[in-house]
Amino acid sequence: MKLISDLLKFHHDLDLYFQRHQFALLHFRFGEALEHLLVYERELRRHMRDEEDILMPIYAERAEIQRGGGIKLFLDEHEKMLAHIDLFKEQTIKLVDEESPEEGLILLLDRESFYKRLSSHHDHREHDYFFPALDKITTEAEKVSILDRIQARPSAYENSV
Ligand SMILES: [Fe+2]
Numbered sequence: 001m002k003l004i005s006d007l008l009k010f011h012h013d014l015d016l017y018f019q020r021h022q023f024a025l026l027h028f029r030f031g032e033a034l035e036h037l038l039v040y041e042r043e044l045r046r047h048m049r050d051e052e053d054i055l056m057p058i059y060a061e062r063a064e065i066q067r068g069g070g071i072k073l074f075l076d077e078h079e080k081m082l083a084h085i086d087l088f089k090e091q092t093i094k095l096v097d098e099e100s101p102e103e104g105l106i107l108l109l110d111r112e113s114f115y116k117r118l119s120s121h122h123d124h125r126e127h128d129y130f131f132p133a134l135d136k137i138t139t140e141a142e143k144v145s146i147l148d149r150i151q152a153r154p155s156a157y158e159n160s161v
């Protein structure tokens with residue numbers, strides 16, 4: 001049986017893309033770190049769009065929304081996360097031309113560590129409230145059609161690296 005919560009695997013994929021960015025930073029390969037970050041951003045935006053355009057309307061209409069599972073909360077977090085990514089892009093670009101990048105790199109890693117907590121908090125909440133509710137309120141046929149729509153899209157990562 002297919003489940004909407006099968007889509008949670010994207011959270012894991014996203015973590016891996018972000019880790020590639022951080023590994024490149026650790027090796028002072030800032031151009032490469034930027035490329036990985038751009039792929040991460042593109043995949044993240046796509047995942048958020050799937051959630052916002054395809055899943056949230058169903059959730060809003062049919063789910064019994066619990067405390068901690070409110071739509072506004074999810075949307076605010078998406079916005080906050082994307083604002084962080086914008087900042088990371090700026091900072092990574094700066095590092096490319098930096099003669100002594102150590103200080104800027106530490107600052108960036110500190111901020112990214114905060115971001116990772118934010119993002120993991122968000123993922124956990126979706127895991128606990130959003131996806132289980134969607135599994136509950138959709139029929140088998142709906143599940144199949146939703147998953148087909150979302151999974152049919154190619155991975156940005158494969159296309160760009
Ligand atoms: Fe999300």
Ligand SMILES: [Fe+2]
Pocket residue numbers: 011047051123126
């Ligand atoms: Fe998500």
